[in-house]
Amino acid sequence: MEIQRNILLNPGPATTTDTVKLAQMVPDICPREKEFAGLMAALRRDLVRVVHGDPAVYTAVLFCGSGTLNLDVCLNSLLPPGKQALIVNNGAYSSRAAEICRSYGLPHTDLRLPFDRPADLAAVEQALRDRPETALVYATHNETGTGVLNPIRDLGALAHRHGAVFITDTTSTYAMRPMDIAAENIDFCMASAQKGLMGMAGLSFVIGRRDLLEAAREYPRRSYYCNLCRQYEYFERTGEMEFTPPVQTVYAAVQAMAEYWAEGETAKWARHTRVMDAIHAGLAALGFREAIRREWQAGLVAAVRYPDDPNWNFERVHDYCYDRGFTIYPGKVGTARTFRLCALGAIDAPDIHDFFRVFRGALDACGVAVPVRYREATP
Numbered sequence: 001m002e003i004q005r006n007i008l009l010n011p012g013p014a015t016t017t018d019t020v021k022l023a024q025m026v027p028d029i030c031p032r033e034k035e036f037a038g039l040m041a042a043l044r045r046d047l048v049r050v051v052h053g054d055p056a057v058y059t060a061v062l063f064c065g066s067g068t069l070n071l072d073v074c075l076n077s078l079l080p081p082g083k084q085a086l087i088v089n090n091g092a093y094s095s096r097a098a099e100i101c102r103s104y105g106l107p108h109t110d111l112r113l114p115f116d117r118p119a120d121l122a123a124v125e126q127a128l129r130d131r132p133e134t135a136l137v138y139a140t141h142n143e144t145g146t147g148v149l150n151p152i153r154d155l156g157a158l159a160h161r162h163g164a165v166f167i168t169d170t171t172s173t174y175a176m177r178p179m180d181i182a183a184e185n186i187d188f189c190m191a192s193a194q195k196g197l198m199g200m201a202g203l204s205f206v207i208g209r210r211d212l213l214e215a216a217r218e219y220p221r222r223s224y225y226c227n228l229c230r231q232y233e234y235f236e237r238t239g240e241m242e243f244t245p246p247v248q249t250v251y252a253a254v255q256a257m258a259e260y261w262a263e264g265e266t267a268k269w270a271r272h273t274r275v276m277d278a279i280h281a282g283l284a285a286l287g288f289r290e291a292i293r294r295e296w297q298a299g300l301v302a303a304v305r306y307p308d309d310p311n312w313n314f315e316r317v318h319d320y321c322y323d324r325g326f327t328i329y330p331g332k333v334g335t336a337r338t339f340r341l342c343a344l345g346a347i348d349a350p351d352i353h354d355f356f357r358v359f360r361g362a363l364d365a366c367g368v369a370v371p372v373r374y375r376e377a378t379p
């Protein structure tokens with residue numbers, strides 16, 4: 001079977017291998033069969049292994065849904081009654097976490113920090129001192145809208161020093177940047193199959209501490225379907241998701257996991273880094289400027305400033321590239337006008353070289369002068 005290969009430079013879903021796509025083509029099976037439960041058990045163990053977690057301490061809880069579901073379940077399930085959450089908000093994804101708190105009416109502090117840099121630890125520490133009733137600290141690892149990497153190890157240490165649980169959204173770093181859940185002071189992290197794992201969309205997972213899940217059994221059940229403890233209990237009792245799992249997506253994730261181990265953590269991160277280096281180099285060659293300082297980036301997303309050229313038209317450039325098999329994505333850096341090029345997925349440096357040939361063609365077709373111009377003299 002010939003499947004057209006598209007290069008996705010958007011922040012997920014990512015380009016996948018044909019073997020992962022084809023892994024979905026399986027005989028029909030009822031997910032309540034032992035064969036399927038065995039698949040899920042192995043996948044849960046592997047999900048913990050990716051972040052070097054001790055299986056006696058950490059477990060993985062799977063859900064049918066996109067990555068935002070993880071934010072929802074962690075926030076609605078892990079906040080004890082009478083306590084409050086602290087949302088370290090320096091980007092679009094942590095803003096989403098604050099919005100989830102608002103929609104559940106959860107007591108929380110929305111600590112709004114600048115979007116163009118890592119979270120300021122002193123501001124977080126001050127917020128924790130001001131609010132001793134904080135029981136949960138939440139931060140995004142790689143703020144995918146900007147590509148800013150937050151100092152989760154320090155944030156986790158701060159949370160723990162103040163007696164709070166630390167939850168971090170690792171959706172756009174998990175299975176890409178090597179990480180050790182215990183060393184990073186993470187109590188709960190999360191991701192979905194279509195990002196670092198290079199599987200299909202529709203399967204999401206939270207990885208976290210068993211003792212804290214046990215403790216959270218007594219907390220208010222604020223959602224019926226999206227409850228972390230309920231799903232954990234069901235998994236522990238039966239080895240299955242309580243409600244229908246995304247069957248074919250699970251098969252793809254199992255294949256993606258096998259390919260993850262085959263490539264290897266170090267080699268995979270080296271490949272993503274190679275891709276990102278090719279993106280930086282290609283942008284620089286055309287005169288493009290990035291919105292975030294290089295040393296603050298997670299190494300997976302480039303947020304690129306629109307040039308000051310009257311002929312620049314993101315939609316036209318996007319459509320030109322899309323027609324030729326390359327997908328680029330609009331940005332989310334507050335008010336700055338940006339687009340994004342991301343290094344997720346089953347791609348390598350030659351794909352980026354091909355992309356820049358097409359991108360150059362798009363600039364020429366639009367009549368954008370190269371190297372591109374900006375009004376300010378210096379970046």
Ligand SMILES: *Cc1c(COP(=O)(O)O)cnc(C)c1O
Nearest residue numbers: 066067068093142144169171172
């Ligand atoms: C992709 C992503 C999510 C989840 O987005 P969905 O569209 O719900 O899959 C959450 N957090 C971060 C940081 C992400 O990059």
